[in-house]
Structures are given as structure tokens and as C-alpha cells.
Amino acid sequence: MRMKTKIQIIKAKELGFCYGVCRAIDMLEQASKEYGSLQTLGPVVHNEQVIKKLDKMGIHVIKNIEDVTEPVVAISSHGISSVENDLLRSKSLKIVDTTCPFVSRAQIAARRLAEAGFFVIIFGEAGHPEVKGIMGYAKNQGLATLDSADIDKLRNLPRRLGILSQTTQIPESFIAFVKNILDSTLQRDFEIRILDTICHDIRRRQLLSLELAAKVDIMLVIGGKSSANTRRLFELCSKNTETHMIETAGEIDPIWLKGKNKIGVTSGTSTADTSIKEVITRLKALCI
Template identity: 55%
Template structure:
């Protein structure tokens, strides 16, 4: 059995940056807490906890006066609450998420209804909606309006697929363009997402089974699994090497491995080692 890794997989620069900031802060100022997990990967969260960096679900659960903002960012309303409490902030917001926040604010201030192509419950999307100043909504399906807004601005959750975003935008052009006075689209999908999706598609053309390594609550990892499955290759999404079922590998000669942008190198190597062990 041949095992091939995708050309681009695992940690993106935004995740590495967030972890570096947190680890440096922990060394310099001691243990600290993050508002929610810094990234959607349990192994990363567990590793940071061993370094004294632990996640809390809300400001009410915070202990101490230092709080880290996760790579997903927060809304200006949450930022104001943090400052009102006099907390020291360690900000690890991904630069691509920051760009989406700025785009949402500028569109809203220019009089557009901001539509975010993304998962409404995702912390990144909730934060971005906050920057839209109450003039936004999030959805993965084209919304239906009783009265179509005259000006619509469309942006994307940074980890959504390009193909999905393109279809979403096309739905407005195809059915609602005549009723709009202005439609503005800002591509806020991050480069790492595009690179990993393209590499996964290329890998899917060369293998007959793909293992996607990443947190199940990771939007970009789920997106990779969806893209690979849609390409017609047998696909399994796992978080850890121990989840691999030997039965998956029967009658497969070429196995591909890819991983989401929040998946650590160690998790990827453990999966590859397990696949090699099962091939003995």
C-alpha cells in the first residue's frame, strides 16, 4: 500500500502564529486563559493546557486578569466587555479573520446588508457579525427576503470552500440581480484554506482512499472531507490515529492523507505511522 500526503496540509501560519503568541505570553507572564479554544483541535487545546494555557467558555468563568482572544476573533461588543473589566488582552486573532471583520464593518457603514456565507454558530462568524453593527446575517443557503434589500454585501467565513462561496454568490446574480441596486462581493476566504482544498483535490485524483485528520468541530477539516468525498474518493474524517479501522484499508492500494489548518504535525505523523503499521 502506498501512502501519500497532500502537498499542503496541517497548521496554517495563522494557527502557528496564535500558538506562538500564547506560548510566549505564558513564558513571560505565567498561566493564562483563552476565551473559548484558541483553535478547533482538541490535541492543540490539551497541549496548551499542559503549558498553563486553558480555555474558558465565558468571561464569567475567567480567573485572573489576563485573557487571550482566540484565532477566531471576537465582536467589538465582547472587546468592550473585556476592556470594561480592566483585563489585559493577548490577541491571537488570525489576520485573515481580521480582514473579514474589517470588510463587514466597512460594508455595514456604507449602507449594505452584510451576508456572511458561513456557519451562524461558529465563533468566527459570530464575531464578524458583531462588526457588521447589527446589519448582517449568516447562512449557508441563499436567504429569502419578504422585501429584497437594495444593497447587499457578501463575504465568507474564512474557512469555507471557494466552490461553495461561488455557488452562493451566483444564486444572487441568477435570481435577484434585477431587484438589487448594488451587489458587492468581498472574497474573505483565507489563502491556507484555498491551498489545502486545491491540494486535497489533486490528491483525490491520485488515490482511492483519503484520510482527513482534524477536529470534528473544525470547519476547514470538515470542508476538506466534503471536497474529497464529492470528488468521488472514499473519505474518512478522524481526529486521532486510534480511530482508523483496519477494514477501511482492504482492497485499497493508494491511500492519501490530508489535514485541516488546525491539525498539529504530530497528529498527522501518528496517522501515517498507524497506516504503515496496518500495512505490515
């Protein structure tokens, strides 16, 4: 079905790979040239198209350290726990560590807090590889959650709390989370340290996408279904306008464009330029 609607397509000022993903992919491509094939511990980024492209270059994903069969292994941009890191480095392997520096900063913060005797609270998705890795640096002396009520439910909550965030969370949500904890712990002799570990790149991208969403009739957020930062952009843009999250151009339903004059396009941090171009091309074709 072809719509005869005149549509203005506006791209967010920042989209495509973020600094950490560009850096990780550059490092992997360089390593594949140097060593031939290699394995990555978990997907290096949460984007199927990117993973398939890397796979063709000899960069294959494995789930666990026990699955290592190649002499060269890469750590993903999400990082791994200190225990996994030690285990990996105890083997005779060449390690390509693509952990994003923003993630490393959160890992170091968690380790310092735990070493200083703080119970570490991570505002994030407990099952996400980045969060699991950061919690590992806190020697698992803590809790990862998106719901501050989970803190109240803990029996014998330690009186020294260190709070930090998964790098890709929404700053306002982190602030609300911290405020709730402060409300329930103030006047109870707690000592609380708060570290803002949200990544600068994601902060800017969220802001620019939100601004664009306020100006258009519909937003498309391009990114992998398993990409946490893409889901967050979708949540944010949905507050301002009708928003759809898509992984490929083929997922655009022409009916979405009916009666729309301005369409905004943004993407998660692990979305390749080729995917963005395909979406723009399909949108233009639908608007003829």
C-alpha cells in the first residue's frame, strides 16, 4: 500500500554508532585483520545486523568462557565482571578488551564503593550484561534494580549505601530513584554516596531525540530489539509523540504515515548507518 502523503523526514542530530560502539567495532575489525578469526564473549553490541556483518568477517559470538576455542577472544563494549576478567586472563589467550571507557568508569566506581564497605545499589536491569559486570566489580555486595521499593524490602539493609546507574539509563529516572531512596533512609543514620555513571553520549542522544519528538507527528526509533538504550529512546520519545521501534526498514507499516506531515528518525547507539539509510530510503519511497 503506497501513501500519497507529503512527509518531511527529519533525522536526529546524533544517531548511529556511539563513541563506545565505534571504538569496539574498530578494535574488532583491526583484530580480525591481524589475527584472522576471533571470538567475542557475548554479542559485542545488541544489534543483529551488526553481529551478522562481524560474523562474516570471522568475528564469532560465544556465550561463555568455557566455549572459547580460538586463541583470540574479545570482551564486549558492555564489559564483564572482574572474576570473568581474571579467569579469561589466566588462560593463554590474546584478549581484545573493547569495554567502553564509560562502562569501565562505572566498574571502578562499584569496586571502590564495595572496597570501602558500601552496599552497592545499581539503578539498572539486573539481567543486562553491563549491570552483571558492574555488580561483579562490587563483589556482588549489592543489588541491581529499577524499582527503589526493592531496597525497602531488603532485610537488614546496610547503613552505608553507594548508588550508581547503568550507563544507558534516563537521567531523570535515576534522579527519581535516588530521591525515593533518600526519602526512605533519611533520619535513619545512613551514609549514602551517589555517583552519576550515566554515559555522556547517551545523555545527549536522549535529549536530542526528545527535542525532535516534540516537533514531529511520529518518531521511528531504529535499533535492535534487545538493545536497552534503544528501548529507552522509545520510552522517552513515546512521551512526546506517536513512536515506533523498528529494527529494519521492512518493519515500517505504511499505515503509520497516514495523515502525518513530519516524521522524526533516531536510533540506538548500536545501529549501523546502513540500517538508518535503508529506513530513510523506504520512507522516501512511501512518500512518493
